[in-house]
Amino acid sequence: MVIGHCMSRKAWDLPFLAEPSEVAALRRIVRTHLTLWGLPDVIEVAQMCVTELVANVITHIGPGTPTTLAMAMNGTYVRLEVHDPDGSALPTLLSATTTAESGRGLALVTAMADRWGVIPTEKGKTTWCEIATGLTRNDAHVDVxxxxxxxxxxxxxxxxxxxxxxxxxxxxxxxxxxxxxxxxxxxxxxxxxxxxxxxxxxxxxxxxxxxxxxxx
Structure with a gap:
């Protein structure tokens, strides 16, 4: 017997200042929401992606940059977005060497997430990534x-x-x-x-x- 009810996974966003001290709190917020959404298996990957996307803002735009973290379901994928006000330089995936001090962030996102991209906006840009959940539909429970x-x-x-x-x-x-x-x-x-x-x-x-x- 399969129950016909659905899981509510409401999209949310959170403005913050891109500072290293904020990353731990952002990771906790992501963990809390994914736990409430019944998706514990993607918590670790989502936290690592948020860490790298926010670090990218801090490194290439500067500490204290007004930034927004958003999380939603895109079909059966968890979608994470980081919005920042700098649309002049879009991040690209570099081939970082083992001794490089920068350039590894998006390489890590590429390795962990199922897809990612950058969207220019009127107010800057949005860097996003999506993580597969294994759900059959976006409002379903984990099918076990x-x-x-x-x-x-x-x-x-x-x-x-x-x-x-x-x-x-x-x-x-x-x-x-x-x-x-x-x-x-x-x-x-x-x-x-x-x-x-x-x-x-x-x-x-x-x-x-x-x-x-x-x-x-």
Whole structure:
């Protein structure tokens, strides 16, 4: 059984000043949004791309440059954009040597992202990259059997869950409450059969982490 609800992945943008001290915060913001979007597998690549795109602004335009980071879904790809006010020189991919002090940033983006480019704008330029997610559509969940099995079980825990066609904040709260109730009921089952619920939780956590490791 496949549940027909969808994941809301709303585009966002964040103005900032291109300073080295801002990069860590930008990386955390990207991680937070991709976690909420249910796309943990692309977090590391997205963070590295943001680091290189912002470093490109700092290096070639200067620290303190007013810049904007934007993130959205383009089909099944995560799209990252860095907008800056300098449209006079468009970045190009250089063949950086192992001893070069610059020129490696876009080479790293090329290696990590699935595609990238530069768009001149009226206010400067936009440097963008896109990362494949493996989704079947842009509002879908990661298509793994464990998720489908869990959602099939969760629909048994009340009409408010079964009727939630999208993961709005209210809909997500219903699904989370149903999941917690399901976990609690399973722990009661273990206790009723003379088993230790804590041991069951530990084994489930180990199994979950092992599957993540295998998938990664």
């Amino acid at each position: 059997p464990q998720v489908h099995r869990a959602e099939a079980l969760l629909t048994l825990y009340g009409p408010s869950v079964a009727g939630s066609s999208s993961l709005t904040r209210l809909g997500l709260a219903s699904w989370e409450e149903a999941a917690i109730t399901l976990i609690a009921d399973v722990l009661h089952w273990f206790r009723a059969h003379g088993q230790d619920p804590d041991t069951a939780l530990d084994r489930a956590q180990m199994h979950f982490e092992a599957e993540l490791h295998t998938a990664g």
